[in-house]
Amino acid sequence: MTKLFRRGCCATALATFMAATAIVPAFADTTLKFISWQVDDGGLGEWWKGAIAAFEESHPGVKIEFTKVERGAYSDTMTTLFAGGQPPQIVHLASFEYQTFAENGWLENLGPWLEKDGVDMTGWAGQDKCVWNGDTACVMLSYFGFIMAYNKRILEEAGLAVPTNWEEFLDVARKTTVDLNGDGLVDQYGTGHETKGGAGQYLTEMLSYLLDVGAYWTDKEGKITIDTPQMVEGLTRWKTVVKEGLTPIDMGAGEIRKLFSDGKIALRLDGPWLYGTMVQGAAADETVVAEPPFHPPLGGSSNVIAMPSEIPDEEKQLVWDFIKLVMSPEWQSKYATVGKNTPPSPKADVSGVEADVPHFDLLLKTMNEASAAGVDRIPTGLELQYNEFGKMVQEEVQRMLIEDLDPADVVKTMQQKAEAIQNG
Numbered sequence: 001m002t003k004l005f006r007r008g009c010c011a012t013a014l015a016t017f018m019a020a021t022a023i024v025p026a027f028a029d030t031t032l033k034f035i036s037w038q039v040d041d042g043g044l045g046e047w048w049k050g051a052i053a054a055f056e057e058s059h060p061g062v063k064i065e066f067t068k069v070e071r072g073a074y075s076d077t078m079t080t081l082f083a084g085g086q087p088p089q090i091v092h093l094a095s096f097e098y099q100t101f102a103e104n105g106w107l108e109n110l111g112p113w114l115e116k117d118g119v120d121m122t123g124w125a126g127q128d129k130c131v132w133n134g135d136t137a138c139v140m141l142s143y144f145g146f147i148m149a150y151n152k153r154i155l156e157e158a159g160l161a162v163p164t165n166w167e168e169f170l171d172v173a174r175k176t177t178v179d180l181n182g183d184g185l186v187d188q189y190g191t192g193h194e195t196k197g198g199a200g201q202y203l204t205e206m207l208s209y210l211l212d213v214g215a216y217w218t219d220k221e222g223k224i225t226i227d228t229p230q231m232v233e234g235l236t237r238w239k240t241v242v243k244e245g246l247t248p249i250d251m252g253a254g255e256i257r258k259l260f261s262d263g264k265i266a267l268r269l270d271g272p273w274l275y276g277t278m279v280q281g282a283a284a285d286e287t288v289v290a291e292p293p294f295h296p297p298l299g300g301s302s303n304v305i306a307m308p309s310e311i312p313d314e315e316k317q318l319v320w321d322f323i324k325l326v327m328s329p330e331w332q333s334k335y336a337t338v339g340k341n342t343p344p345s346p347k348a349d350v351s352g353v354e355a356d357v358p359h360f361d362l363l364l365k366t367m368n369e370a371s372a373a374g375v376d377r378i379p380t381g382l383e384l385q386y387n388e389f390g391k392m393v394q395e396e397v398q399r400m401l402i403e404d405l406d407p408a409d410v411v412k413t414m415q416q417k418a419e420a421i422q423n424g
Contacts, residue, residue, distance in 0.1 A: 029061060030061060030062045030063070030315075030318070031062075031063045031064070031065050032062065032063070032064045032065070032088075032089040032090055032315070032318060032319065032322070033064075033065050033067070033088035033089055033090070034052070034064050034065060034066050034067070034088055034089070034090035034092065035067050035068075035069050035077070035078065035081075035088045035092065036048065036066065036067075036068065036069075036092045037068065037069060037070060037071040037074050037092075038068075038092075039066060039067070039068035040068065041254070041273060041276070041277075042257075042273060042274075042275075042276025042277040042280065042340070043273065043275065043276025043338055043339045043340040043341070044273055044276060044339045044340075044341065045276075046276075046338055046339070047331075047334060047335060047338045047339035048066065049066065050334065050338060051322075051325055051326050051331055051334075052064045052066055054325060054331075055321070055322050055325050058321075058325075059318065059321065062318060064090065064322070070197070070252070071197060071198055071200075071201055071252070071253070071254075072196070072197030072198040072201070072252065073198075074094070074198070075094070075097050075198065075200075075387060078091075078093065078097075078101070079100075079101075082101060082104070082106045082308070085310070087106065087308040087310075087311070088308075089307075089308065089311055089315050089318070089319050090305070090307075090319055090322060090323075091107065091138075091305065091306040091307060091308060092303065092304075092305055092306075093138070093303065093304055093306060094200060094302070094303050094304075095126070095129055095130075095140065095300075095301035095302055095303055095304050095377075095378060096200055096301075096377055096378040096383075096386050096390075097200070097386065097387065098130075098132075098137060098138050098304050098306060099132055099137075099383045099384055099386070100384060100387070101137075101306070102132040102133070102135070102137035102138075103132070103133075103384060105309060106308060106309060106310070107137045107138065107306045107307065107308065107309055108306070108307040108308065108309045108316065109135040109136060109137065109309075110136040110137070110138065110139065110306070110307065110320075110323075111135060111136040113320050113323075114136065117324065119324070119327070122346070123345075123346035124139075124140065124344050124345060124346065125140065125143035125342075125344035125346075125367070125371070126140040126142075126143035126300070126301040126344055127139070127140045127344070129301045129376070129378070130304055137304075137306060138304035138305060138306040139304060139305050139306070139323060139327060140301055140304055140344050141302065141303050141304055141305055141326075141344065142301070142302035142303055142341055142342075142344060143299070143300065143301050143302065143342070143344055143367060143371065144271045144272055144299055144300070144302050144341065144342060144363075144366075144367055144370070145271075145272075145297050145298075145299040145342075145363065145364075145365070145366025145367035145368070145369060145370040145371075146208060146269055146270065146271055146292050146297045146298040146299060146366060146370070147269075147270065147271070147272065147274070147289050147290070147291070147292060147297075147359065147362060147363065147366060148163075148267060148268070148269050148289070148290050148291065148292040148293060149260065149267070149268045149270065149274055149275075149278060149287055149288065149289050149290070150162055150266060150267050150268075150287070150288055150290060151260070151263055151265070151266050151267075151283060151286050151287055151288075152286055152287075152288050153263070153283075153286040154176050154188065154263070154266045154286075155172065155176070155266060158172075158175050158176055160172050160175060160176070162290050163267070163293045164291075164293050165293050165294075166209075166212060166237065166293065166294065168293065169191075169267065169293045169294075170237075170240065170241075172190060172266060172267060173189075173190025173191045173241065173246040173266065173267060174190060174244065174246060175190070176188060176189075176190040176266035176267075177189050177190040177244075177245065177246050177266075186245060187264070188264055188265070188266070189245075189246060189247055189248055189259070189264065189265045189266070190246040190247075190265075190266050190267060191241060191246055191247050191265060191266065191267040191268065191269070192247050192248055192251075192256040192257075192259055192260055192265040192267075192268055193205040193241070193242070193247045193256065194251070194252055194253040194256060195242065195247065195248075195249050195250055195251060196250045196251065196252060197252050197253070198390075199387070199390030199391045199393065199394040200377070200386075200387075200390055201252075201253055202390070202393075202394045202397075203377070203390050203393055203394065204298070204377055205253075206234075206235075206238050206397070207298050207377065208269050208292065208294045208297075208298045209234045209235075209237040209238050209241075209294070210230075210231065210234035210235075210238075211234075211294065211295075211296055211297075211298060211375065212234070212237075212294035212295060213230045213233045213234050213237075214230045215228060215230035215231040215233070215234040216379070217379040217382065217389075217393075217418070218379040218380050218381050218382060219380075220374070220380060221380070221381070222379075222380045222381020222382070222422075223381070224381075224415055224418045224419050224422060226411050226414045226415040226418055227411045227412050227414075227415035228411070231407075231411045232407045232408050232411055235397065235400065235407035235410060235411065236407045238397070239400060239401060239407060242401055243401060243404075248265075256268070257270065257274060257277045258277065258281065260274075260277075260278075260281070260287070261277045261278050261280065261281025261282070261283060261284070261287065262281050262282040262283055263281070263282060263283030263286055263287075269292060269294075269298070271302065271341075272340055272341040272342060272363050273339070273340065273341060275289065275340040275357060275359070276339070276340045289358075289359040289362065290362075291362060291365075291366070292366065295369075296369050296370055296372075296373035296375055297366040297369055297370050297375075298370065298375065298377075299366060299367060299369070299370020299371065299373075299375045299376075300370060300375050300376030300377050300378070301376055301377070301378065305323055305326065307319045307320065307323065327345065329345065329347045329348055329349060332344070332345035332347065332348035333348045333349045333350060333353075335348065336348065336350050336353045336357065336360065337352075337353055337356050337357070340356070340357050341363075342360075342363045342364055342367050381422060382418070382421070382422060385421050385422060385424075388421050389418060389421050389422075392414070392417050392418065392421065393414060393418075396410055396413055396414050396417070397410070
């Protein structure tokens with residue numbers, strides 16, 4: 001239980017001191033739990049750890065317990081904790097899963113906190129996605145555009161150019177998937193995708209292929225749009241990459257990023273966070289960032305920070321202090337320089353970021369292109385059912401791969417099941 005440290009002075013003096021110094025009361029032996037999938041995720045993990053250290057320094061007696069849960073098990077873990085009345089005080093969620101928590105009344109409305117402290121959210125990228133039933137359920141931490149990274153040594157040795165469209169991408173992937181030592185096993189892959197774990201990441205890995213041919217799960221009004229020729233083509237592309245063994249199978253996104261960063265994969269489509277892993281890999285001198293060959297680029301809202309609605313008020317104030325810290329121009333700037341991501345805050349000073357992130361202009365370009373195209377991983381009209389919908393799509397796509405089904409038949413099945421999910 002949190003214990004308020006009481007100073008040995010009268011209430012009037014204490015109030016005067018607090019007003020003059022603008023410091024909240026110190027808390028003795030207070031621990032705020034913070035669960036994330038990004039604890040050791042390259043630059044973002046370092047950014048979080050730096051923000052935690054800064055917060056702890058400014059809040060004597062308060063510690064943040066930063067614990068990792070793998071992305072594949074994340075949503076179920078957080079749901080269990082909230083349903084059991086034991087949520088972490090600092091809530092980190094993917095932007096496609098917070099809606100269920102908000103709908104259940106588990107998330108604090110941050111609107112009054114923002115208003116009380118006069119925090120201006122004008123121009124904050126993706127913040128409109130955090131409004132649920134009229135309340136500000138969260139703060140958007142990331143709106144991104146995808147990039148493509150490639151291993152220049154692998155491409156040069158194969159005499160291949162950097163791909164600029166699907167046909168070139170497929171050609172490069174095929175020609176760089178090879179058995180290097182003649183033992184009958186592939187040692188180097190043309191590309192790499194998450195093919196196990198959570199449905200959210202699985203669908204994200206597929207989306208570049210779908211968007212490039214004009215396919216998507218729903219339209220702007222929320223109507224299911226799966227049974228289309230465009231979706232057939234998109235699924236055919238995904239099936240080609242997986243069935244031809246151009247990507248490793250049964251690996252998580254973190255494992256794929258490491259393989260690419262160590263020189264075992266030629267091409268990788270990913271978000272800005274990939275760079276933090278690239279620069280630490282064994283093939284750091286060989287990996288290069290380029291514009292993705294698919295248009296519009298995959299992008300949209302990524303993850304949010306929020307506060308539980310049913311924690312003590314003194315803990316809410318501490319959590320709000322931490323949220324304000326990561327929203328500050330200083331830490332939004334570090335989101336770029338340390339986290340290697342485009343900050344959502346328009347007040348972030350990103351001058352000089354190119355010294356650490358040479359391709360920062362490209363990140364801004366793909367982010368703006370994705371935003372202008374209205375791209376997001378969360379289908380309109382399926383926000384609350386996204387987990388169920390995602391699992392359905394993942395299961396049907398995996399069935400397509402295992403049973404070698406025709407994508408034209410698969411889209412009809414997914415259309416019917418998606419409509420049933422939406423209509424409840």
